[in-house]
Amino acid sequence: MKKLIISLLLIAPMALSAQKFGHINTQELFSQMPEVSQVKLKMDTIQGQYEAQLASMNEEIQKKMQDYQAQEATMADAVKQIRQQELQEMNQRIQLFYQTAEQDIQKKQQELLAPIHERMSKAIKAVGEREKYTYIFDSAAMVHIGDDAIDATPAVKKELGIK
Numbered sequence: 001m002k003k004l005i006i007s008l009l010l011i012a013p014m015a016l017s018a019q020k021f022g023h024i025n026t027q028e029l030f031s032q033m034p035e036v037s038q039v040k041l042k043m044d045t046i047q048g049q050y051e052a053q054l055a056s057m058n059e060e061i062q063k064k065m066q067d068y069q070a071q072e073a074t075m076a077d078a079v080k081q082i083r084q085q086e087l088q089e090m091n092q093r094i095q096l097f098y099q100t101a102e103q104d105i106q107k108k109q110q111e112l113l114a115p116i117h118e119r120m121s122k123a124i125k126a127v128g129e130r131e132k133y134t135y136i137f138d139s140a141a142m143v144h145i146g147d148d149a150i151d152a153t154p155a156v157k158k159e160l161g162i163k
Contacts, residue, residue, distance in 0.1 A: 019135075022128070022133045025138070123160045
């Protein structure tokens with residue numbers, strides 16, 4: 001039993017010293033990937049299309065509101081009700097369009113960014129395996145990074161072809 005304890009005490013420091021830890025700032029790395037700027041351009045185009053449609057819808061409701069206000073004094077009560085109902089329905093359509101557009105934009109962004117995240121994860125894993133890291137931590141979530149910690153960012157950038 002005594003020999004087992006002594007053996008464990010001798011082996012434990014060697015096992016700990018064989019571990020290799022690294023860190024990487026995935027947010028910084030992600031922002032430097034060239035595909036991200038392409039996605040941003042696509043997303044700007046999509047968002048611009050939705051904004052143009054929304055502006056057109058708002059312009060239309062503003063015009064109808066102005067027409068209604070200009071003619072309200074001379075309108076029959078039944079016509080007023082119909083016009084008010086039309087304006088409410090238009091406003092509801094605009095709200096629904098806005099909500100749908102927001103959801104569609106988020107879905108499209110996630111769809112376009114997913115392969116980039118996957119590529120980055122594969123590169124981190126490849127570097128981890130090649131360089132024999134026990135762990136690679138995200139430095140954005142780290143409270144403290146010691147002087148002897150290894151920054152794996154340059155190796156992952158090289159793996160991704162980022163200069």
